Amino acid sequence: MESSPLLRCHASIRSPTHRDPLEVPGTHERRRWPHIFWFILKFLNLYYHDRVVMTRKCHICRVKDYLERKRRLTMTRGTTRSPPSTKTMDYLILAYEEDDKATDDITSCNAISEQGRCEVCDFLWWNSEGVPEVYNEKDIGVARWNHRGSGVLSVLILILAASVLCYSGMVPLLRYWAKPYQTLHLMLKSTLIIFISTFPLLSFCSKIRSFSRSGHASKYSWATVLNVRYLIVRGQFLNLPQKGLPGTWLLVLCVGYALIIQGYQVAIFLYVSECDITPYTIASTITGMIFFEMWGLFTYLVFFIRTSFQSQLDLVLAYLKENEGEERKCRGVLFATTADLLCFEQFCDLLSAIFFPCLVLAVVTNATRDYLISGVDCVIKDPRIRDAQRIISWLGWTETASTAVIYFLALGGFQANYMRDQFLINLIHLKTEGKFPRFWRRLTKDMKHLESGSGIIFASFVFSVIGIYGGFEFHDQILVYLSKSCSPNISTSDMCI
Numbered sequence: 001m002e003s004s005p006l007l008r009c010h011a012s013i014r015s016p017t018h019r020d021p022l023e024v025p026g027t028h029e030r031r032r033w034p035h036i037f038w039f040i041l042k043f044l045n046l047y048y049h050d051r052v053v054m055t056r057k058c059h060i061c062r063v064k065d066y067l068e069r070k071r072r073l074t075m076t077r078g079t080t081r082s083p084p085s086t087k088t089m090d091y092l093i094l095a096y097e098e099d100d101k102a103t104d105d106i107t108s109c110n111a112i113s114e115q116g117r118c119e120v121c122d123f124l125w126w127n128s129e130g131v132p133e134v135y136n137e138k139d140i141g142v143a144r145w146n147h148r149g150s151g152v153l154s155v156l157i158l159i160l161a162a163s164v165l166c167y168s169g170m171v172p173l174l175r176y177w178a179k180p181y182q183t184l185h186l187m188l189k190s191t192l193i194i195f196i197s198t199f200p201l202l203s204f205c206s207k208i209r210s211f212s213r214s215g216h217a218s219k220y221s222w223a224t225v226l227n228v229r230y231l232i233v234r235g236q237f238l239n240l241p242q243k244g245l246p247g248t249w250l251l252v253l254c255v256g257y258a259l260i261i262q263g264y265q266v267a268i269f270l271y272v273s274e275c276d277i278t279p280y281t282i283a284s285t286i287t288g289m290i291f292f293e294m295w296g297l298f299t300y301l302v303f304f305i306r307t308s309f310q311s312q313l314d315l316v317l318a319y320l321k322e323n324e325g326e327e328r329k330c331r332g333v334l335f336a337t338t339a340d341l342l343c344f345e346q347f348c349d350l351l352s353a354i355f356f357p358c359l360v361l362a363v364v365t366n367a368t369r370d371y372l373i374s375g376v377d378c379v380i381k382d383p384r385i386r387d388a389q390r391i392i393s394w395l396g397w398t399e400t401a402s403t404a405v406i407y408f409l410a411l412g413g414f415q416a417n418y419m420r421d422q423f424l425i426n427l428i429h430l431k432t433e434g435k436f437p438r439f440w441r442r443l444t445k446d447m448k449h450l451e452s453g454s455g456i457i458f459a460s461f462v463f464s465v466i467g468i469y470g471g472f473e474f475h476d477q478i479l480v481y482l483s484k485s486c487s488p489n490i491s492t493s494d495m496c497i
Contacts, residue, residue, distance in 0.1 A: 031241030032141030036251075040297050041228060042145055045158060045203060048228040049151020049210065053137045056124035058332050059339075062094045091339050092221050096229045097210055120332035123319075128239035130315045140235075146228065155207060161200045164287055169193040171280065184365055188396070191361045195403070196291040198354050199298045202226060202347075222346040225305065230340070234308035237315070246307045247300070250409060254296035257402045262289040264395055272388045296406070302348070303410035306419070309341055313423050317430070320443065325436045334443060341420060348416040355407060362400045369393070424448070 041047075057065065125132040137143040172189040176182035206226035224230050238246055245251060266285060269277060316337050320330050370393055412418070424447050431440035 032139070033235060033240040034244050035141070037235065037240065037245060038142060038145040040301065041231065044199070044294060044297055044301070045154050045161075046226060046228055046231070047150035047154035048146055049154075051137065052142055052146050052228045052232060053135065053140070054229070056121060058118060058120035058124065058336060059091050059094070060332065061118055061121055062091075062098075066094060066098075090221065091335075092224045092343055093209075095336075095339075096224055096227050119329045120336065123333045124233070124336065126236060126312075126315065128237050128311060130319065133236075140232070142228075142232070151207075151211075158200060158204050158207065161291075162204070165193065165197050165200065165291075168284060168287065169197075184369060187361060187365045188369075191358050191365065192399075194354070195358045195362075196288070196295060198351070199294055200291075202351070221343055222350055224343050225347040230343075231301070231305070233340070234305050237308045237311040238304075245304070247303055250303055250406075251300050253409075254300045254406055255293065257406060258289060258292035258296045261292060261395070261399055261402070264398065268391060268395060272391055295403075299406050299410045302351075305344055306410070306412055306416060309344065309419055312337060313341075313419060317423070317426055320427070321430055324434055325439050327439055327442060330439070330443065331446065334446060338420070338447065345416050345420065348411060352411070352415065359400065359404055362396075366393070366396045366400060369396075420447070 122132040125134050127133045137146070169190075172186065172193075176186040176189070202223065203226055205220055206223040209220060209223040210227060262285060265288070269275075269281060269285070275281075316333060319333060323330055373389055373393075408414070424444065427440070427444055427447060431437070431444060434440045
């Protein structure tokens with residue numbers, strides 16, 4: 001697990017730069033974010049149907065504005081229905097999904113108005129140095145990438161991706177269904193399809209949440225993580241114009257491993273396989289490469305968000321220490337930070353709950369095949385077939401191992417809640433040296449209320465039991481793939497992958 005900056009002694013945490021929060025750097029100081037960042041979002045189909053850089057307000061200010069708009073709308077329509085209760089309002093919907101004023105005119109009049117300025121609202125514009133810096137879409141370079149019609153295009157591409165995945169899943173399902181000797185092969189294919197379908201499914205849920213903007217959408221608040229507005233806020237804390245994307249080594253690894261795996265698979269079909277190359281084989285290879293690349297870039301995006309939170313939490317600790325005793329604004333800053341962090345933790349919990357069972361099944365099925373194939377006569381007698389099956393086995397293990405390693409590197413371990421735990425430890429340490437015990441007691445109490453659980457362990461345990469049981473029950477399976485000479489009595493559709 002990568003060590004977090006929060007593990008440093010709180011006395012050495014960098015303090016936010018002392019600059020007038022109303023000061024917005026001139027145009028000559030602004031530099032656009034790296035084009036590769038916008039390309040990643042574009043490749044992952046993370047478009048948005050509206051402006052992506054809007055005004056930022058803390059939860060209290062947003063609730064006041066929201067209730068005021070509802071009151072005016074009620075008066076205009078002449079109805080007597082009371083406004084909604086603030087208890088039912090989703091902070092993430094108000095912060096990232098509600099339509100609001102774009103920031104173009106704000107930056108032209110030198111940022112936020114001095115009159116009635118809210119310091120918690122200023123916090124939402126913090127950069128990597130803890131300085132509120134207002135920007136618009138042109139400043140960071142997103143205006144070219146997120147255009148009119150992006151939302152519709154995004155949905156159409158998701159529908160196309162879903163169609164491709166359904167077809168890719170139905171072909172092996174219909175081919176191997178009700179064939180006991182193909183159970184192992186069906187499990188291998190199903191695990192792969194579920195794995196590459198994870199990101200499009202999560203992205204589709206995010207689109208539903210953005211379009212619905214209703215109270216029902218709060219049931220899957222984790223989907224806000226794939227909202228472009230959320231990702232842009234994450235980028236504020238990383239000084240992208242000067243330092244570029246964090247962890248470029250991981251980005252290269254995420255992109256390169258998908259190309260290597262698909263290149264390995266193409267080499268098997270060209271030089272090892274005895275099966276004919278069909279249009280389905282070509283199409284599945286191309287789509288597999290695209291979806292593996294999407295998974296790789298999506299995994300890097302998880303690392304990007306995690307790194308951003310590590311930087312932000314570092315700044316928040318310093319802010320709380322410097323503003324000790326000012327409970328209202330410190331609790332506001334802490335609420336905004338932990339709300340976003342909890343959303344990311346819930347997203348990672350769901351992602352791991354899908355990933356770990358797939359990983360367990362992949363390991364069990366690959367290990368079972370390797371164990372059983374060692375006793376097949378033609379594999380024992382023919383060195384050429386034995387080498388071919390060994391190469392195919394390496395492909396399965398390479399896919400499984402590389403995917404697991406990259407995922408763990410991106411997440412920083414098995415779960416993402418370690419950042420919150422480390423932050424709470426530092427908060428308690430500040431409490432022991434603080435001058436206002438009641439102030440720190442209220443903050444730590446707020447943090448302890450934000451507990452998130454997941455069913456990762458339970459789900460992984462269940463799938464592990466199922467996988468191991470299935471491994472012992474496999475018998476009379478077709479184990480030799482892509483070799484007609486070893487399976488003369490088996491149809492080509494059953495023997496070819």
